[in-house]
Structures are given as C-alpha cells and as structure tokens.
Amino acid sequence: MAPSVGVLVFPGSNCEHDALKALRGLGAEAELLWHRDTDLSAFDMVVIPGGFAHGDYLRPGAIARFSPVMDAVADFAAKGYPVLGICNGFQVLCESGMLPGALQKNAGLSFICAPCELEVASTTSVLSQGLSLGSKLSVPINHFSGSYVCDDGTLARLRDDDRIVLRYVDNPNGSVDSIAGICNEAGNVVGLMPHPERACDPLLGSVDGALLLSAFLGAELRAPAHS
Amino acid sequence: MKFHALVEVSLRPGIADPEGTTIERNLPALSISGVSEVRAGRAFRFSVEAPDEAAALAIVGEVASRLLSNPVIEDHRIQLETN
Numbered sequence A: 001m002a003p004s005v006g007v008l009v010f011p012g013s014n015c016e017h018d019a020l021k022a023l024r025g026l027g028a029e030a031e032l033l034w035h036r037d038t039d040l041s042a043f044d045m046v047v048i049p050g051g052f053a054h055g056d057y058l059r060p061g062a063i064a065r066f067s068p069v070m071d072a073v074a075d076f077a078a079k080g081y082p083v084l085g086i087c088n089g090f091q092v093l094c095e096s097g098m099l100p101g102a103l104q105k106n107a108g109l110s111f112i113c114a115p116c117e118l119e120v121a122s123t124t125s126v127l128s129q130g131l132s133l134g135s136k137l138s139v140p141i142n143h144f145s146g147s148y149v150c151d152d153g154t155l156a157r158l159r160d161d162d163r164i165v166l167r168y169v170d171n172p173n174g175s176v177d178s179i180a181g182i183c184n185e186a187g188n189v190v191g192l193m194p195h196p197e198r199a200c201d202p203l204l205g206s207v208d209g210a211l212l213l214s215a216f217l218g219a220e221l222r223a224p225a226h227s
Numbered sequence B: 001m002k003f004h005a006l007v008e009v010s011l012r013p014g015i016a017d018p019e020g021t022t023i024e025r026n027l028p029a030l031s032i033s034g035v036s037e038v039r040a041g042r043a044f045r046f047s048v049e050a051p052d053e054a055a056a057l058a059i060v061g062e063v064a065s066r067l068l069s070n071p072v073i074e075d076h077r078i079q080l081e082t083n
Helices: A016-025 A069-078 A088-095 A152-160 A208-217 B018-030 B053-068
Strands: A004-009 A029-034 A045-048 A083-086 A102-104 A112-120 A136-143 A147-149 A164-168 A179-183 A189-192 B002-011 B041-049 B074-082
Touching (some): A016 A029, A069 A083, A083 A088, A088 A102, A088 A189, A136 A208, A164 A189, B002 B053, B041 B053
Antiparallel strands (some): A112 A164, A164 A179, B002 B041, B002 B074
C-alpha cells in the first residue's frame, strides 16, 4: 500500500507543492497539512518542506516551533514515524529540539542557489537506507542560513552514533564537518539543507533526489530510541 | 508595576559571526582604523507588567531564552528599567 505522507504548510512555506509533486510521482499518497491542524492520524510519515515559515522572523524556524502542529509532530516522531525536514524544515526541526545543533548564516553571507554534490555518510537513517555508503548525489541547495553548527560534544555524538547522513563534497556554506544532513538517535527524524524534491526529474538536471525520497517512502515505523 | 526590558542577543563566543566579520573587514573603506572584535547581534525592547523586579526578570528571562535567542548558538543580556 502506498504510504500516506503529510506535507506541513506554515504561513511562508513555499516548497510544499514541489514536495507534493515529487512524493506523488514516487507513488506516495501525499496531502498538505496546515500548521494549525494537530491530527496526524491519517499519515504514515511527515515532510516539513522548505520556505520561510512565519517569514523566518527572529530566526528561521524560531516561530514555527510554536505552531500547534509541532507538538503533534514531536509525538509522531517519538512513536517512531518517519519525519523529514527539508531546508527550512531542517531549521524548524533544530529549533524545536527534535534534532541537535542549529543552522546559521552561510559563511561568506551569500544566498546560495546551486546544484551541490553530496556524499552519503550514513545509511542508517530513513532517508538513506538502502543507498551505498560513500555514493555521490547531485541535489540543489537554496538557502541563506544553512551553515550547520553544533558544539564539540554534539559533533562527537553525531559521528560516534553514525548520525551524519549527508556531507557536502565541497562545503559551500561553512557547515561544521561539511554536514548537509543529520538524523536523530532512532534514525527516523532526518533534516537536510539540500532539496531532494527538486532533483526528481531529468528536466531539472538530476534525479538523485528521487533516490533519497524513495528510501524515505520505503521506511518502516521505527521503534523509539527510548521507550 | 511596569518594567521596560532591553534584551540583547548575540552569537556565543567561538561561534563564527560572518556578519560581524564582514562589517569589520569593510571599515577601512570608511578610512576608520583601530576597530576590532566586531560582533553583530540584535536588540529587542518591550514592556512587562509584574509585581516586582524579580518577577519581571523571570518573565523577561523566559522570553529571552525560549524565543528571542537560540541557546545552541546565542547568548542574551537583559537590562530592566522602571519609570
């Protein structure tokens, strides 16, 4: 049976239709879900798409964290359901504490919109299961605040627990350890700055994003890390 | 009592501050020299109604740490005034 995916929409989200189209193209039943809705019972997985939730006021993701749906997303994730945050969605997951660290302004202060080469650094997450470790993917980035930062202890834990999902081959934004995407302890919550939904059609220059989203759609419910 | 709060938020020491670095690097274009250690940040002003200063500080502290700053990368500093 095709998985049912809820794509969250905040005021200011702008990649929800790209995500919807990509997920449906891969066979999923995907529907938009307004940030004031709190019932996720119809969904097997949730995607938090890119954009500028609540205008990115204060910091990207800082206000979205308090949207009514986010408590439901935290419960959903704690039960082991797959949750994917793309770009602004990654920022929202970090601000809400569901993923460690933070995304800050790019080194060089440039807004970067460009294809980007990524390396699969872990295959234990719901986004990268079944992929080849070390394989290279071309997926575009489109952000101003995409420089991943965390303290040394967090970085050591991410490395030791195999939670660095994707690294940039040519670090474009000054991210610590070239990190492009990470996951939580259980591997069912993943955030990444690149946009896999924009690399799902040969017309867009790459279909590597479809590899990631297909892996995500194939994910099973995972037992929570701590029950 | 009404209190006026000023909350300054800036990146923690050791966290790269590309905005501050860019400002500092461009000061010579204004023929200004001798300026160093530029750190960029933001300031927020708001009023708080509370019975006393301690209660007001507790509210301002919560606003500052839970919303205005991200403790992962930012510090905040609070000033409180009455009038």
